[in-house]
Amino acid sequence: MTAKRNNPVALIREAAPFAIRAERASDVVAREALLDACFGDNRHARTCQRLRDGRAPATGLSLSATHQDGRLVGTVRLWHVSAGGRSALMLGPLAVDDDCRGLGVGAALMQRALAVAKARGHGAVILLGDAPYYARFGFVAAKTGELSLPGAFERDRLLGLELIDGALDGAWGMITPTGAAVPESKATRTRSRTRKAPLAVPHAA
Template sequence: MTALRKTTVALLPDAAPLAIRSERASDVAAREALLDACFGDNRHMRACQRLRDGRAPAEGLSLSAVSKGRLVGTLRLWHVSAGGIPALMLGPLAVEACSRQLGVGAALMDHALAAAKARGHRAVVLLGDAPYYARFGFSAAKTSELSLPGAFDRDRLLGLELCDGALDGACGMIVPTGERSPKTKAVRARKAKSLLLPRVA
């Protein structure tokens, strides 16, 4: 029996259907183009990117927003240790410019947080604009003693407890704990194999 894939569908104000679903391999090129458009060429240099480099996103928590067969938004979550406390790092959240006033970002956030809680995750942290993310329950109340690799704006380091007290005592560096991505594993294996091969002059 084939398992049914749950997809959230909402109607945008202009009546175009919006589906929030798990990211597919066919979404990757469009996702990367969207991230480039939203965050610019230097997005790979940002502090939170250090937590994602070479890692796979948390299982079931890579989401795409699709309207009329086109990717209009993306959001992923990643396993981290928040000063020794297991948590998820949310981001990047990106929505194409012409869809930003249609509730796409909020739909992605609501779906992602509900899915994270359903999977038993206890806390989420992110680096973002406090006025925007406050509507979802994020605040800096329990992140003041946490740090990120590289320079960052402390007022933008926010947390959300999916279970009461999950971020109590959070202190120290936020570090990645997720699985290495398959691509990274393959590169490492090739490098290791090359070291074992005899060199030819």
């Protein structure tokens, strides 16, 4: 009788318990609840929201993170803007459910969004967020110093990333929305909250 061997088995890293995919119409209610939890009831009064109100996100750049149990646990969208005469995208809001902190959901959403933006030929991405967090993705304040937002903002939080070298060269002036307009009735419905919001982690406004 041959003795049973206790051969060591290499540990296989578990697959991420979430997936990144294009946003669906069925995500809207959960997305809005997540954003309410993350940014508060006054989020529609924030400076960056002025660049999104009444506008459609850039095509292909509304992404959702879903947990393996089916819950929506993260969201990010990007929007067409003119950055002082330079065509660019404004990233935000980016939010992650608090239950999924530490799983890399925010980083995965960022990486996918930037990859899609680059593949679609966009030249630059701008956001308002914490420099230490976004530096890992290449965002810096080097070429946003002459840009402004339509409202109060902290200068050191206005960051940019060039997907094409020189895309933000000479960018100066007010950042303004350029995305396609959406019907007011649809925009109003999107802002309505229909369920209690979960705790969440805010990233980009």
